[in-house]
Amino acid sequence: MISRRGVLIAAGLTVLPSRAVAAAAPSIVKPLPASDFIVHGTNAETRWEALRDAGSLVPVSKFFVRNHTSTPVLDSAAWRLRIFGSGVARPLSLSLRELRALPSCSVEAVIECAGNGRSFFSSQQGQSVAGTPWALGAVGNARWRGVPLPVLLRLAGIRRSAVDVMPAGLDSEYVTGGVNLGRVRRPLPVSKALDDVLVAYEMNGAELPFDHGYPARLVVPGWVGIASIKWLGSLEVSDVPLHSPWDTQYYRLLGPDYPADGSLVTTQVAKSAFELGFGASVPAGRQVLTGRSWGPGGVRRISVSVDGRTWRRATPVSRGGWTRWQIPWQATPGSHVLRARADDQPDVSPYNTQGYLFGAVVSHPVTVA
Structure with a gap:
């Protein structure tokens, strides 16, 4: 029987050294470098910082994976x-x-x-939910x-x-x-x-x-x-x-x-994310914050807060399946919490025991050095 390594080679995919892999995920075929993914059992979550220079379309190599079991390798001639x-x-x-x-x-x-966003029911709203603890990836x-x-x-x-x-x-x-x-x-x-x-x-x-x-x-x-x-x-x-x-x-x-x-559960809810890791460290001085916002009907406006009190409109960079945006920030040393809002995203998401449809504005901590 062909090995999973053989499948990767046959598919034209690079087999990365084990030290570059986030964690064992035998249910997934493609490589999962730790720089791009957080592995949750049979699933792989995209790291938002990996998308900063990716353009509007997420490359296949960085696209999240949600599997209930394992990725099947099907014969297209018999399909x-x-x-x-x-x-x-x-x-x-x-x-x-x-x-x-x-x-x-x-x-x-x-x-x-x-x-998506399920972990914030616990970390941000103090509520217990079941299921894979996705952040926003x-x-x-x-x-x-x-x-x-x-x-x-x-x-x-x-x-x-x-x-x-x-x-x-x-x-x-x-x-x-x-x-x-x-x-x-x-x-x-x-x-x-x-x-x-x-x-x-x-x-x-x-x-x-x-x-x-x-x-x-x-x-x-x-x-x-x-x-x-x-x-x-x-x-x-x-x-x-x-x-x-x-x-x-x-x-x-x-x-x-x-x-x-x-x-x-049918339609999704609007969300926003910064193209930064949670707890990321950024240098002091003029920065350009970038991110993406999306919703089932698209989004009209994106607002960003860097101080927890005031909001500024972000500038759209591109629209399509989602909206990419940017906003300048004069970063001062210390701890900061960034927040991004698509249209009328709420501050609290309605609770449900399975943690579906988290749609509240997410508090994103960063450190400026």
């Missing part, structure tokens, strides 16, 4: 995309070549884990190319009675607490599926990498990352509502302010 169910008149089974022959488009879009922006999902659904003869589309991945079945929940899958309402969803086979002008969904994945702009199923294998279209553990057990807002069975 098929099945479209079936009571909601279509003409079930389909498409090869990758057939998929790529269909009308395509490209879109710049952010993919963001629903739990479970997010990335890329240019995706593929076939609009409406094209595929109409090719399959979607019925007027169809209500849900269930995409399912081809990664390993997810087992937790001794219970096998099957492959990762989560339904989309037909209204969203027929809107702006893409079945993507390229990322930033090249074929999808293994860790990001090769040979094809969904891209669901504005919605939490779980909706953008990677390693897409099938699309069930149904004229009755569909469900899975990823919309009944997980990705629901639970807590004292929600119904007993919770509220379904």
Whole structure:
């Protein structure tokens, strides 16, 4: 059997010395240098300081990874995309070549884990939450190319009675607490599926990498990352509502302010981040602070505070899937807390036990020497 090192070499990826790797992450194919990533078990979080000179599109080498199990290394020649169910008149089974022959488009879009920012419920709001302790690096922006999902659904003869589309991945079945929940899958309402969803086979002008969904994945702009199923294998279209553990057990807002069975997590919330490490040390004198802000509908304005009292408007550098911005700062020696706000980001994020959708302004400590 080919080793993971062999997979990396076959994929044209550099195998880094072990001392340059953040931590063991056997579930992920690509290298994870500690300068770019913080590893959380089967996941890898992008360090914001690694994006300072990266441009608007996050390079594949720096793009965060969210895996429920392990990255599968799939054979594209054997891969098929099945479209079936009571909601279509003409079930389909498409090869990758057939998929790529269909009308395509490209879109710049952010993919963001629903739990991005989760650690700040604890560190900033003093609340206990469950799940991977992401800071703000479970997010990335890329240019995706593929076939609009409406094209595929109409090719399959979607019925007027169809209500849900269930995409399912081809990664390993997810087992937790001794219970096998099957492959990762989560339904989309037909209204969203027929809107702006893409079945993507390229990322930033090249074929999808293994860790990001090769040979094809969904891209669901504005919605939490779980909706953008990677390693897409099938699309069930149904004229009755569909469900899975990823919309009944997980990705629901639970807590004292929600119904007993919770509220379904769909769209993301606005966030802002500085392109600096937390607790970074910067030299005194004139500095230019840079960062990015994003939200499901884009952002209109970004404000920055360096003293905890006054706010100044930042200057946009580029817009697209997210907005890059900058602002000058006359840094004086000592400890400082930086804050960035996109539009009307709140100071406190509504609590939920799973730590989803943290959207409060984050306090970012730095030291000026």
